[in-house]
Amino acid sequence: MADALLGPVVEVLVEKAINLASEQIGRFVAFKKDLEKLRHTLTLIQALLHEAEERQVTQPLVKLWLEKLERVAFDAGNLLDDINYEMIRRKVEIQNQMKRKKISMDLKRINQEALRFGFQPQIGATDAPRVTPKDRETAAATVDTGFVGRDNDVSAIVKMLTAPNNNDTISVLPIVGMGGIGKTALARKVYNDPKIKEHFEESMWVCVSDDFNDNRLFRLMLESLKAPMTGVEGKDAKVNRLKELLGPKRYLLVLDDVWSKDSRLWNDFLKSLKGTSEAMGSWILVTTREREVATITRISSPQDYSLKELSHDQCWLILKENAFGAGKVPNRRQEDIGLKIAEKCQGLPLAASVLGGMLRNKGTAEWETLENRLQSVGGGEIAEILKLSFYHLPYPSLKKCLAYCSIFPKDFKMKKNQLIQLWMAEGFLHSNPRNNM
DSSP states (O other): OGGGGHHHHHHHHHHHHHHHHHHHHHHOGGGHHHHHHHHHHHHHHHHHHHHHHHHTTTOHHHHHHHHHHHHHHHHHHHHHHHHHHHHHHTOOOHHHHHHHHHHHHHHHHHHHHHHHTTOOOOTTTTOOOOOOGGGOOOOOOSSOTTTTTOHHHHHHHHHHHTOSOOOOSEEEEEEEOOTTSSHHHHHHHHHTOHHHHHHOSEEEEEEEETOOOHHHHHHHHHHHTTOOOTTOOHHHHHHHHHHHHHBTOOEEEEEEEEOOOOHHHHHHHHHHHGGGBOOSOEEEEEEESOHHHHHHHOBSOSSOEEOOOOOHHHHHHHHHHHHHOTTOOOOHHHHHHHHHHHHHTTTOHHHHHHHHHHTTTOOHHHHHHHHHHHHHHOSOOHHHHHHHHHHTOSSHHHHHHHHHGGGSOTTOOOOHHHHHHHHHHTTSSOOOTTOOO
């Protein structure tokens, strides 16, 4: 989804250039005309960005235009920094004047190319209000989007994990399904089921992702058990600490989002894990998109658990709950459109949840617009639906904040206050004594 981040990156560059140009117009009369022209062109382009970042999904030429604009906006910002520096020294050189004119010509050309694409500047697009506490929404839907239509799946897995007469030390059950189908949500529902809590003396949850490192996994298991880590260094020390904590206890370990297909890594991990508990009947629940991963990890289970897509009606239920919340109902036209949109979800609860959130507090015309947009991008592809939700964030600042988070590695635990400080340092947010983020 790197292309989805292009629009916010360009917007940051353009906004910086506009601010610099605005500051310098009042300070340096000699450059007033050129700077006003530069600011005007940048402001017009800024108004086109919202539509451009949406249309890049279906029109590759628009993406090329954004890439070109990114380079020019970056050059414009550098030029304005140069002018500011030179003006402070009172040594403005001819080459800077020529450079400034070249950037202005490039920006004008980019603007003309934008008009050829048929973009229409959106009135007020650059003047969105800042987010304050009264603008925020909280979702307290009565339907958990991960579990609609999954009651039978939960019951089947709980029954399997708690079955008597399990004489194996460790058994493994992989839950397999495509991204967005609800594997993690299902595993969490099972993990928190009262029957599971009663049957297993210890439970551990580990998010694995693409880093299947046994030393890391043992550390995360200890953290899940809230075990003190002082003096526990190295794999052997971690395994010994787990052995002290688990001992004769029967446990459930969830390994969420496993990607590694290296059977050697899995066998080494399992070999070490088997020595941590003497009890019979412990289970490892694995969630993965990859059938090959399921084959490698499966032990003492005749088959993996394949998670099937939800029905269109179930997707509509999720979408409706996210769009209206409890106690509200759509009008007839919205229901007709909503059912068509639900079909585009292809049975994925994540897609239905995201699309429902996009339609929250929206009128019928906006429902129709989203339906048409899904037609143009093909619908059903979860990546494309997530892109659409990104483009439809209500404030440009939110896009910048979300795009910034992409610099962190997967599953990185962010500290809220530290992240807000980083956003503010980048100029995405401004201090507001009434806004307690």
